[in-house]
Amino acid sequence: MTDLRIAVLGVGMMGADHVARITERTKGASVTVLNDYFPDKAEELAATIPGCRVINDPLDAIADPEVDAVILATPGPTHEKQLLACLEAGKPVMCEKPLTTDVSTSLEVVKREAELGRRLIQVGFMRRFDHEYEQLKALIDNGTFGQPLLAHCVHRNPAVPPGFDSSMIVKDSLVHEVDVTRFLFDEEITSVQIIAPGSNPNAPEGLKDPQIAIFTTESGRHVDVECFVSTGVAYEVRTELVGELGSAFIGLDQGLVRKQRNPVQSASGDGRKVAGIQSSDITPSFVERFGAAYDVEIQRWVNAVRRGDNVDGPGAWDGYAAAAVCAAGVKALETGEPQTVEMVSRASIPGA
Numbered sequence: 001m002t003d004l005r006i007a008v009l010g011v012g013m014m015g016a017d018h019v020a021r022i023t024e025r026t027k028g029a030s031v032t033v034l035n036d037y038f039p040d041k042a043e044e045l046a047a048t049i050p051g052c053r054v055i056n057d058p059l060d061a062i063a064d065p066e067v068d069a070v071i072l073a074t075p076g077p078t079h080e081k082q083l084l085a086c087l088e089a090g091k092p093v094m095c096e097k098p099l100t101t102d103v104s105t106s107l108e109v110v111k112r113e114a115e116l117g118r119r120l121i122q123v124g125f126m127r128r129f130d131h132e133y134e135q136l137k138a139l140i141d142n143g144t145f146g147q148p149l150l151a152h153c154v155h156r157n158p159a160v161p162p163g164f165d166s167s168m169i170v171k172d173s174l175v176h177e178v179d180v181t182r183f184l185f186d187e188e189i190t191s192v193q194i195i196a197p198g199s200n201p202n203a204p205e206g207l208k209d210p211q212i213a214i215f216t217t218e219s220g221r222h223v224d225v226e227c228f229v230s231t232g233v234a235y236e237v238r239t240e241l242v243g244e245l246g247s248a249f250i251g252l253d254q255g256l257v258r259k260q261r262n263p264v265q266s267a268s269g270d271g272r273k274v275a276g277i278q279s280s281d282i283t284p285s286f287v288e289r290f291g292a293a294y295d296v297e298i299q300r301w302v303n304a305v306r307r308g309d310n311v312d313g314p315g316a317w318d319g320y321a322a323a324a325v326c327a328a329g330v331k332a333l334e335t336g337e338p339q340t341v342e343m344v345s346r347a348s349i350p351g352a
């Protein structure tokens with residue numbers, strides 16, 4: 001079987017990382033077309049990849065007859081138009097989060113895909129492919145902790161790019177915990193509150209950072225998140241799950257750590273006492289922390305597209321649900337009050 005011919009749109013940090021992943025590690029796929037708002041950037045990268053050419057118009061790149069599938073690593077505000085073009089061309093697309101930057105356009109994308117009657121869109125919520133998150137999910141699903149009750153999350157970035165505003169902390173960063181909550185608990189988030197304590201003096205001017213988010217789910221579960229994107233330290237993403245019979249912690253760079261009524265062991269079962277853990281190296285950015293997860297995500301997506309399934313992971317509905325929670329989050333940030341998440345029911349869109 002010949003390689004899947006992929007066009008990557010946007011060759012900034014994430015796009016270039018996906019290009020390297022596909023050319024160096026992904027089986028059954030090649031990057032054959034690149035596109036970027038700055039053509040020189042795309043040309044420079046294409047020159048390093050045998051058989052790769054640059055197409056300057058993103059919509060032409062999507063429609064090109066020699067492109068089988070598309071990766072969107074362009075900024076969120078461009079996703080809607082590019083996703084609709086992928087649907088129009090009938091091309092499978094792996095869209096980096098967010099699906100789009102507002103609820104109405106995300107819903108429009110969900111509806112257009114549903115009308116086609118074929119799932120073509122996967123959304124880049126890569127944490128679902130991270131081994132530790134998978135382990136946490138398995139502990140919930142196999143009932144190890146009985147009823148899962150709540151989760152505590154930490155999401156810290158050393159810095160953010162210029163122009164990153166307070167609402168982007170919600171829509172660009174917190175969106176991952178929104179997806180993690182929906183993934184782990186398998187239910188929708190119904191309300192969001194965001195508290196902005198005193199800002200970090202080293203945060204960019206005007207940025208409300210850190211923010212503390214509180215989600216409530218359909219069944220009344222609680223998730224809290226510290227989202228702090230200007231720590232100046234390192235990239236730290238942690239989640240602690242608490243259930244009726246114990247708790248488990250991920251993101252310590254030590255593998256999943258479980259605490260249960262005796263014996264207290266590391267997930268590896270080597271008997272190390274959790275209390276003995278003192279410190280660990282922390283990763284500088286998402287590229288290191290989630291590198292293996294992106295590899296799995298892209299390989300599984302390529303395999304799914306080659307099989308004709310097109311999607312193996314979160315889809316357009318997950319992107320829409322996340323957008324709806326984030327919209328409530330932005331309102332909650334402005335008002336300081338809990339906000340109800342406004343969403344249509346999935347059943348109201350046949351095929352979604």
Ligand SMILES: NC(=O)c1ccc[n+]([C@@H]2O[C@H](COP(=O)([O-])OP(=O)(O)OC[C@H]3O[C@@H](n4cnc5c(N)ncnc54)[C@H](O)[C@@H]3O)[C@@H](O)[C@H]2O)c1
Binds near residue numbers: 011286
């Ligand atoms: N899953 C993750 O962990 C993760 C991590 C980082 C970024 N992202 C997402 O990936 C996307 C890209 O983020 P990034 O950090 O790589 O940004 P970036 O700014 O580094 O790169 C974006 C690139 O897109 C180009 N571009 C801008 N408008 C374009 C257009 N209309 N058509 C084609 N190219 C265009 C820019 O010139 C730039 O090269 C965003 O949606 C972001 O949220 C996801």
Ligand SMILES: O[C@H]1[C@H](O)[C@@H](O)[C@H](O)[C@@H](O)[C@H]1O
Binds near residue numbers: 229
């Ligand atoms: O775009 C990035 C990316 O999604 C990272 O995974 C997240 O940790 C950052 O906060 C965000 O700005």
